[in-house]
Each structure stands twice: as structure tokens, then as C-alpha cells.
Amino acid sequence: MPIKKLDTGNYRVTASLGFDPITGKHRRKYISNVKTKAEAEQIYADLKSKYTNNELPTLNKISFRELSRMYFSDYTLNQKPTYIRTQEGYAKNHLIPFFKNTNITKITSTEIRQFQKKLIKKKTLSNNSINKHLILLKKIFDVAIEKKYIVTNPCINIKKLKVEKQKMKFWTLSEFKTFIKAVEDDYLKTKDEQPEKFVFIVFYYTQYLTGLRAGESTALLWEDNTFEKQEFDINKTESRIHGKVVTTSPKTKSGIRHVSYNAKYKDILIQWKEIQNNILNSYGIEVTPQTHIFQYSDKIPDRDNFSTKKINKICTSTDITAIRLHDFRHSHVALLIDNKEELTAIKERMGHASITTTIDTYGHLFPNKQKSMSDKIDELF
Template sequence: MVIKKTDKGYILDVSLGYDPVAQKQRRIKKKNIKTKAEAEHLQSYYKQQYFQNNLVTNLKVTFDQIGDKYFANYTVDQKLTYVRTQKGYYNHRIMPHFTGSLISKLEKKDCIQFRDMLLNEDEKTRLSNNSINKHMILLKKLFDVAIDDNLILRNPCTGIKKLKVVKQKMKFWTTAEFRCFIEAIDEKDHVDKVFFTTAYLTGMRAGEMLALQWEDIDFGRNEIHVSKTMSRVGGENIVTTPKSTNSNRYITINAKLAKMLKGWKDRQEALLKSYLITDLKDITVFQYSINTPIRECFGTKKITKICKVAGLTPIRLHDFRHSHVALLIDNHEEITVIKERMGHASITTTIDTYGHLFPNKQKSMSDKFDNIF
């Protein structure tokens, strides 16, 4: 901070270092200060504000520059799948709406206007309330970057309430419906039978199953070690750690499922050798051709096709996970056991997601009141 005397008074020149976003020096310059004492007072004030991280500079930084910095510096520790989703939100809707805007000029009303724009999109393209909320969360994170850079003092997204999200009715199959589904699978598609049976009897996520390798299955203990997940990013299969720390877990399997997996292992070896694949060390459990299978190989189209033969109402692949929890609850398993088996981060997640499936205890409780009279 420098104080200079001129014919018109004093000049206070505050240098805050180089800003990589704007690619110029950050400065605050005040001219025509009447007295040296006033200049020194301002100098002391700016110094205090600077150390308290409350000093806003007048750099003309655009929203686009903040977006570039966020994805370059603030997502380095995030999973590729998460970054891909965030970039989708940003590139398709957030950036086109705010592009070219000066970050210092954007206000709360601009953020509300963006949210309202999403709400009023055409019915065919309109996002769900849950997706709109996720766009607003990312928008708030972008403004947090501007706060970190002392470009704004307050986040204009603060105080904007989340949209109400109505939970969709959970779909799941009973054991009778699942048996009907499995019996409708043609024997030439045996891998489908093994895949969907494993999904129903373990509750594993689709990505966890696709990343599964034979070394992850301990047939001596009838146990599966879930230690990774597979996602599709930029047309490539990417294997990463599971969704959360708790998702890294061991799942016990029943004897019949273990026998089915062993049988498939033998069939798979013969099948892949017919494709001249002899090195089976790195193949995945459900691979049945030269290419590693992706989610779509066992997704909605496949399930719908089988359901048409079976005369069933189709469910999503993820609903096999819900069906497994319903099966566990029907077998009176403890909620703590269900939480560990599903790999939930907390028991709150298990209760919030599946609490409505547990038997209603209120009736038996209120029936006891009859004994009072």
C-alpha cells in the first residue's frame, strides 16, 4: 500500500497481487484524498479488510472465467463421473444463461430468474425439481469461488429455498415376480440370468457389478468384496473406488447363487476362448464378448424385452436393489444389517430411503391399549 502526494491531494494505491483468473494485478486505487491523515486511515481500513478477507476488488471478471477456474482447481479431487455430471449442468444450462456477465454485477434476482427459467422450460425438456436444485447447488459453488477471490462479499444464491421434491413411489418385485422374470430369460442369454439373479440377491449397484472380477469373489466363504465401480465417461469404461467409504464392503451370498456363479465362470471361459481371448486375468465377471459390458447391456431395454415375454410390468435396473431391500425386510433382517449390506454412508440414509417398507408397528402398539379397559 502506497500513499503519494499530488497537487490535488493524496493518492492511495493498494496492490493485492496477481490474479490468475483476470490475468492482471489486483489493485484498489483512491484519488483526491484531502489529507494525509485521511489517506492513512483508509490505508489502515483496507489493510484490516484485506486480512479479514472482506476486501472486494474491482476486477472485471466474467462468469465464464469463474466457471473455468472452478473446473480447473475445485474439482481435482472429485470422481470423473461427478465432474462429468457437473460439467453437463454447467455447459447445457448454467453457462449459456450467465455467459459474459460480470460476476460482481450478478444479484440474487438474477439467480432466481435463472431458476424460474428452468421451471418454465417446455414440458419435454423441463428438468425435475430435484435436478433444478442440483443446478442451483452448482451455481452457489461457482459464486463461492468468486468470494474466495474477493470479487464479491456475499453469495447471491444464499437464501434461495430449494424446490420441493416429491418422492416417487418405489418400485420393487416380490420373489414370485422375480422368478417369473428369470424363467422368461432365454437360455442362450444365460449371462442375463446370472447378472439379474446376482442383482436381486445382493442389492449391488449396477456399476459395482460391472466392475466385479473373479478375484473379488471368495467361493470358500461365499462372499463378494465390493471395492470398485465402473462408469462410462467419454465413451470409455472408467473403474474407480465405490460411491462412498462404506460402499467398500463384503456381501455374503447364498449357496445357490455361488453355484450359479461358478457354473457361469466355466461357461464364460469356454465362450471367451471362442473369441480367442485366452488371458482371463483382467476380465470382468459378466463379460460375454470381446468388449467389457456396459450398463446398457443389462438396462431398461433388456429388462423391458424380458418383461414383455413374462407379462410383467418393467422396473429399472436400480429397482433390483430396492427389491433386494424389500426381500431383506420381509425376512425380518435388522436395519443395521441392511445398512451395512447396502453400503450406505449412514443408517439415516437407509431409514429415509426404505423406512416406509418396514412393517407398521403402530397398530400392534395401539391394540395394547385395549388391555387398559
């Protein structure tokens, strides 16, 4: 009988819930010491309803380590390699060491908060980074819900940490000129012994004058360049994953675009192509349309060749503050804004998926229009 009165006067509910889809075992749910028959009948009805709607967890005991492995094996197939690499780093370095082989049915919001507090206490991760760890954790537990291992996600009620927006760093045109002069001076000192140093001149000019992402630049082939139109065809990006250079499609669909460049930059690029031809010939390599534009040895270039560390080293001989390699992209947008370019044109040039991204990222750089708007209202009276 599903409801039985015990000798104590209380009731026991026994619900047959069919067979577990994973283990094949017959599932039964027992709830004892229910005080009234009406309460027992309600409990029984609720259990049967959850069974009918397939809302009950399975009896399969699975560890967090196994669940994590399942997520990366089956639920990241459409993600970019760089994204997967970052997520795997979160799991390997923090999630798995904390939760280990704990049965996922035993992990509650209490354990999730303990994990969050531990990351905060370490003081090695920013609030933004900690939030990203919690986002991944929720995605992993979403798999457990889909598989019917658990009913609710223990991450749901965990609040994100407050993230203070960092002040954007960029160079003015004057600061960039100081930097690039230092690069040019270094090349002139050793150009006979190290002609390949010219690549750093053209690369940093590329970053400042086009605003390309570093991976988009290193992925460029000569066939992606059209001297006549003075533009690059941006259709791929490069990144280093597990020690290997991997080429993928751009960050977003909007990342596939044409980016024009100015005439003076064109002259620098033509000069580099001639120098590159001599350098690669010395390695027995023929320059073809499929040659990487910024290749200067027998190896394919990647962003590490032009890293922030190198920028810092160059800046030690100047009076300017170093910026990150990615900040060249910000510097380019600041240059466009200072040149009074339209917001929609900037969005297209940068390859943003939405103009909202452009506004959220660079809106504070645009001049304040409040005063001019108020002045125009004055003219109406």
C-alpha cells in the same frame, strides 16, 4: 484528504485500499454526496475495516464462463469422475448458455432467480434436478468469494424448489420369478447359437439376490469372488465417462464390503464361469482371476449391456410392469425386509455410509409397529 466537504455542502469519502492482489492496481473507493460529516466518517471507517479484514473484492473482471472453468479445473480434484461428468453436463447445457460471458460482479440474486425460472419454464427438468443446478451454481460462486472477486454469493437467498418424494418401485419375489423365467426362456431358445445370453440370467440374479449397485457388479473380477465363502469382495465400481469405462473406488468408504450369496446362486455362477470360459476362448482370451465376471465378449462389460431399456424389452413378453436397473437394488432390500432382517444388517449389506440413509430410503417399507406397541401397553394394565 479522506473526507472532503463539497461546494454543495455534502461530503465525499475517498478511501485508499492498497493494491489489488490480482491486477496490482492501486485501489481507491469514492463515495460522493454524503449528507453529514458523521455519516462520511462512518463510511470511511467501514471501508478501512473491510480492507483490513480482507473483505473487499478485487478489481479483476472475470466472466462466468471463466469462473466456471476455474471451478472444474481447480476445485473438483477429489471428486469422483461420475460426479464431475454430471456437474459438467449441468454447466455445459444450462449454466454457461444462460450466464455466458457476463461479468460475475454484475450477477445478482435477480439473475439467479431468472435462471431458476427459465429451467422451470422448460419443463424438462424435475424440481430435484433444478435444485442440483442451483447447488452447483452456488459452489461456483463460492470460488469467486474465495478469490475475492465478489463479497457475497448471489445464490444465498434463493429458495429450493419443493421436491415430492417419488414412490419407490420394486419387484416382489413372484414378479422377479416371472421376469427371470422370460430371460431363461430366451436363453434356452438360442443357447446353441448364442450361449453368451446366459450372462443376463446370472447378472439379473446377482442384482436381485445381492442388491449390488450395477457399477459394482460390472466391476467384479473373478478374484473378487470366493466360492468357498460364497461372497463377493466389493472394492470398486465402474462407470462410463466420455465413452470410456472407468473404474473407481465405491461410492462411499462403507461401500467397501463383503456381500454373501446363497447356495443356489453359487451353482448358477459356477455354470456361468464354464460357459464364459468357452466364449472368451473363442475370442482368444484366457479367463484369469483378473477377468471380469460378467464379460461375455472381447469388450469389458458395463451397465449399458444390462440397461433399463433391455429390461423393458424383456418385460413386454410378461404381465409385469418394468422397473429400472437400479430398482433391482430396492427390490433386494424389500426382500430382506420381508424376510425380517435387522436394519443394521441391511445397512452394512447395501454399503450405506449411515443407517440414516437406510432409514430415509427404505423406512416406509418396514411394517408399522404402532399397533403392536399399543397392544404391549395394554398388557401392562
